[in-house]
Amino acid sequence: MATIEFLKQELAGLPSTDPLLELSGALYGGSSLVLRHGGALSISFTSKSPFIMRYVLSLSSHALANWQPKQALLSRAGHKLSFSVDLTPVQAQQLFSGLSPLEPTQLERRLRGKHASAAFTKGFFLISGYAAVQGTHLEFSCSLPVGRRLVERSLTSLRVRHGSEIRRVSEITYLKSRQDIMSLLAAWGASNSLVSLEELQLERDMDNQVNRSVNAELGNLQRETRAVDELRAAFDRTNRTCLSPRTIEVVRARLRYPDLPLSKLADKIPGCVSKSTIHYHIAKVLRNAQ
Template sequence: MATIEFLKQELAGLPSTDPLLELSGALYGGSSLVLRHGGALSISFTSKSPFIMRYVLSLSSRALANWQPRQALLSRAGHKLSFSVDLTPVQAQQLFSGLNPLEPAQLERRLRGKRAAAAFTRGFFLISGYAAVQGTHLEFSCSLPVGRRLVERSLTSLRMTHGSQIRRASEITYLKSRQDIMSLLAAWGASNSLVSLEELQLEREMDNQVNRSVNAELGNLQRETRAVDELRAAFDRTDRTCLSPRTIEVVQARLRYPDLPLSKLADKIPGCISKSTIHYHIAKVLQNAR
């Protein structure tokens, strides 16, 4: 798959299917959420990417009632951008479907739908998601247990197997199935990243097939080499006066052409001879040597 920056830039540039739910996901993926007097709400998060901040601002202006640009404060914190949003009580209720964003029962019910779940996780991932380039791991990270619960509710609605853990005080929800990750990219509409991951999977499958073929050939070669070495040692130890001229002829041909299959080796031996007869003469020498 392409880099995480490429994936997030693609997601931020896609048309929004549900701006309100995408914005809800983005804000639950933020670094802090503070409920203020009268139902007002302050939310903040950080990102290295200006296009993600523009994405959140665009969602806010489209989805929230009476949105004013001054409600958002953008500043720099080291190599990252710090972004704070102050929501009015009306906007908070509109966004979180209730007065308390820490108990979003109505939002959880909405996330039972696949389209709602896809929109929510898309916004959440843009703020605090990570994906391995190999497409073997994708995760959502947040500071609040309620955020993890909402992501898990969404992934369950999308019928994706997921796990969770706490890592350095962060709530982590992750996918490890490449097929689930591809399905999630498809649900988000991230076609370019999906094609990139499909190409990577095809490349890995071809590499695995080639490796299996090479390993099989190497194994066959090693077995053939051991068999010829064993036959040569047995032939050297055997009293050849006890062997028939035909047996000596067959064994010498085998030692002279160790890499030939028996069907081809028969062409190197005078007269008409079958594979089973070649086996018989070789086995006779090995048995005599023992």
């Protein structure tokens, strides 16, 4: 898979199918909700990535029908961009009517649907997600247990296997199966990253197939080498006066051409000889040596 920056840039550039749910996911991912007196609400985001900030601005403009002067603030401190919006009680009620991120039970019921779950996890991942380049690990991180619970509810709705752990002060939900990660990318509509991961999977499968073939061939060569060494040692120990001329002829041919399969070795021995006959004469020498 391409880099995490490539994946997030692709996700941020996709059309928002449900801006409110994506914004709710981003809020939980950033742990950026502050409830003020009287029902007023402050939401804020901080990121080093300009395209993520543009994504948040776009979500907010979709969700907030009427902006007030100086209501939103975009600032920069070093490499970090910060965006904050102060909502009046009326705006907060309008924005999150029936789907308040401050009431996760309502939100959790909504996340039983695949469409809603994909939108929520997309917004959450863009703010606080990570994915390994090899496509073997993807995770969501937040400081609130309720955020982890909502992510897990969403992944369950999407039928994506996942695990969880606490890492220092963070609640982590992770995916470790490349197939599950591919399913999640497909749910998000991240086609470019999905194709990149599928190509990587195909490349890995081909490498594994080649390695298995090489290991199998190496194992066969090692077994053949040991068998020839045992036959040579047995032939040296055996009293050859006890062996028939045909047995001696067959064994010498085997030692002279150790790499040939028995079907080809038969062509090197005068007369008509089958593979079973070759086996018989070799086994006879091995028994006599014992």
